[in-house]
Amino acid sequence: MIVMKFGGSSVANADRIRHVASIIKAYEKERPVVVLSAMGDTTDHLLEAADLAVKGTVDIHKVEQLHRDTARELGITVPAIDELLSELKTLLTGISMLKELTRRTRDYLVSFGERMSVRIMASYLSSGGTAARFYDAWDIGMVSDSNYMSAELLDEVWENIPKALSSYAEGSQKEIPIVTGFIAKDKKGIITTLGRGGSDLSATMIGAAMHAKEIQTWKDVDGIMTTNPQIVKEARPVPEVTYEEAQELAMFGAQVLHPRSMIPCRKTGTPVRVKNSYNIESPGSLIVESHTGVRPPVTSITTVKDVTLIDIQSSRMLGASGFLAHIFNQFLKWEISIDVIATSEVSVSLTVNTKKDLTGLMEDLARVAEVHAKKNKAIVTIICDASHSSHILEQAFAALSKNGINVQMISQGASKVNISMLVESSEAEKVVRILHEALFA
16 A cells, blocks of 8 residues: 655646546556645635635635636536535635634635545546545544644544555455545544645655555655755756655755654654656655665755844853753744754854744843844755765865855754755855755766
8 A cells, every 4th residue: 555645736727637647547556545735726715715704705716616617627527516615605604704714714714625626536536437535534533633723633543544444455445545635623523734744744644554555745856856956957866865854854945745744654664755746757755764775975955045043142141051041932932943053152043934023032032132133044954964074064165165155154953964054045046056066966
């Protein structure tokens, strides 16, 4: 058995659904369980409809047109879509009457995207002679806590999923399960969403619980790349990375599985393969617990732009215990995540996402230290075997120095698989190209 996960762009319209269906059919002998996201921009359209409803207007035109047109182009009739659209209209009517959208109601609202997506795919596969059955996530035991918009799956899903899919696993059920990603239900039976990386988490949770041969996540590139091919055209696929390396890649800008989605497969050692839906013959990149062959010194180079550098210094705290604890408590208070950090006895330099409002945080930090924020920075990260860090840094800095690039901060991750450096955002892509040429030549 394998698990195949396709994101929203993969099922964005009738043509893409036909293509994904052909991929599923090609792997039919592998006994796939398929996990789907909502079609294209459906989630955005649902949220737009909610905004209109809060203002008193009920309009499902964009959502309805996409799904009805898609069904018509595919030549299928999906009565379940009519039922969901009617349910959606009723929900939006309720929102328009109350003039508010709670977190709980928002989760219920966005769930319609995934629910309609799996019904269309299952109907289309079945119409072409490939038996398929749609499942909402709770049909296979996806139970979460009640932290709406960012729910966590409960431990009982490890037992629920194998029970729900036992007939398919044993071979008595022939229909391929087409399952909603991203959503679940809490103990009270209320729909929840799993937050960032939710569809990836759905797929890895199913794969790990079923002890699948592998979990496949299908994208539009030949797997994990040595860097972003839009920046460096010579970028090439990386055959194999570890879970730890993949997590670091995702944290620092690469379009890989979300770090939290790695947790289930790490627990069982279930491999994850990143595949190209436009190049089905490509083996893709395999994510495993540890390298099966010789570990390369450098795996990949990533970048994150629009970063703010915060410098914090306080001579008053020289030798005083609790300086860092106080600093970190302010970030906790304002719910602001730190990306990269470098520290000394009385100073801290760290980076945060520029999109966050830092006003309150800066005011609190200024009470105990001198604080400066510098915007328009970028983090460039080398995912590597840090046991070779001296040699890697020697090559990297020689190349950067030759090209007149000034690195403003450097940090080696505790995981020992990444080295991050801070540069001007305007120089980020140039830095990536320089490092890629120096380290992958």
